[in-house]
Amino acid sequence: MFEDKKNYVSEIKICELRFAVKCNSKCKMCYLWKSVQPNEGLMTIADWKNFIDQLAGLYGHNIRVNFSGSGEVLMREGIEDILRHSCRKFSLSLNTNGYLVDQSVAHILAQTLDAIGISLDGAVAETHDYLRGIPGAYEKAVSAINYLRNESPNMIITVNTIISDKNLDEILDLVEWVDSRQINGIIFQALTIPSNAKNDRFWYKNDFAFLWPKDQKKISEVIDELIYRKRRGSKVVNSVAQLDYFKSYFLHPEMAGEGLRCEVERVLKVEPNGDIKICDFSEPIGNVTKELLDKILTSETADLERRKAYQCRKPCHILINCFHEQEDE
Numbered sequence: 001m002f003e004d005k006k007n008y009v010s011e012i013k014i015c016e017l018r019f020a021v022k023c024n025s026k027c028k029m030c031y032l033w034k035s036v037q038p039n040e041g042l043m044t045i046a047d048w049k050n051f052i053d054q055l056a057g058l059y060g061h062n063i064r065v066n067f068s069g070s071g072e073v074l075m076r077e078g079i080e081d082i083l084r085h086s087c088r089k090f091s092l093s094l095n096t097n098g099y100l101v102d103q104s105v106a107h108i109l110a111q112t113l114d115a116i117g118i119s120l121d122g123a124v125a126e127t128h129d130y131l132r133g134i135p136g137a138y139e140k141a142v143s144a145i146n147y148l149r150n151e152s153p154n155m156i157i158t159v160n161t162i163i164s165d166k167n168l169d170e171i172l173d174l175v176e177w178v179d180s181r182q183i184n185g186i187i188f189q190a191l192t193i194p195s196n197a198k199n200d201r202f203w204y205k206n207d208f209a210f211l212w213p214k215d216q217k218k219i220s221e222v223i224d225e226l227i228y229r230k231r232r233g234s235k236v237v238n239s240v241a242q243l244d245y246f247k248s249y250f251l252h253p254e255m256a257g258e259g260l261r262c263e264v265e266r267v268l269k270v271e272p273n274g275d276i277k278i279c280d281f282s283e284p285i286g287n288v289t290k291e292l293l294d295k296i297l298t299s300e301t302a303d304l305e306r307r308k309a310y311q312c313r314k315p316c317h318i319l320i321n322c323f324h325e326q327e328d329e
Contacts, residue, residue, distance in 0.1 A: 015269075052085060068095050070272075074096055092113050117159075118145055172225055194208060223244075283301075
């Protein structure tokens, strides 16, 4: 655990900026686009810059900052300003569907980012466009990768793919596609309950059964092949342990998150309104538009919430894909 609050502050290695609030996709595996988008109470560009300056003052280059959120980051007005303000202070990464990345946008991203993840959920346009809910999504994603690589030979470019029943036959083709191009790697995620969907323990049997891999033999074979190819040098970023866990999860979804521990001490989340969280399901520990960051992180509220999260052993779909380690027992 942590001896004191200062130790907790020093353990934080990743800051996730939930900068996006709108999306231009209508993904089958995410319902955020169906939610009411906030128009008031958002942090201003000045607020974001002030937070970034405070973060830099506390951590310098010892923290990685990732731009994400409830939608497409590049739709948010002011993103270029924020990236340019941040890029000399931190190692920056960003997740995008690539739809808005043309040559001029790629130039800006190449000047400011160290790494970028492009969503690509099919080896052919028909599959990716279906899953993303917009025509031309595949072509835009592939073009974005090409633009970015042309702008920067050194930027880390990864493809992010969610494994589902709709693309299971294309997973290995995607690996081959990545291996044959100037792409640094492919990161797989297991399908989990879609964001903003109703809380349903058996979601994979009910509303989203059409996405859940039904052929257990096939899902096992595909993941075993991913492990084999990773060990043979393919650009699969996921660890063997995580891929093994994916297989167990797809075979026994009712056990989601068992045997995993949240790395709550490593991650800080900043919501669009300035709320600071240490877990998606925890209460805010403060708001950076009202309090200084160092005071928030060392507050009694922060101490209480991190201890609750650290000790949490509830089944959690987030753990399957992000910020976890396997326990040795």
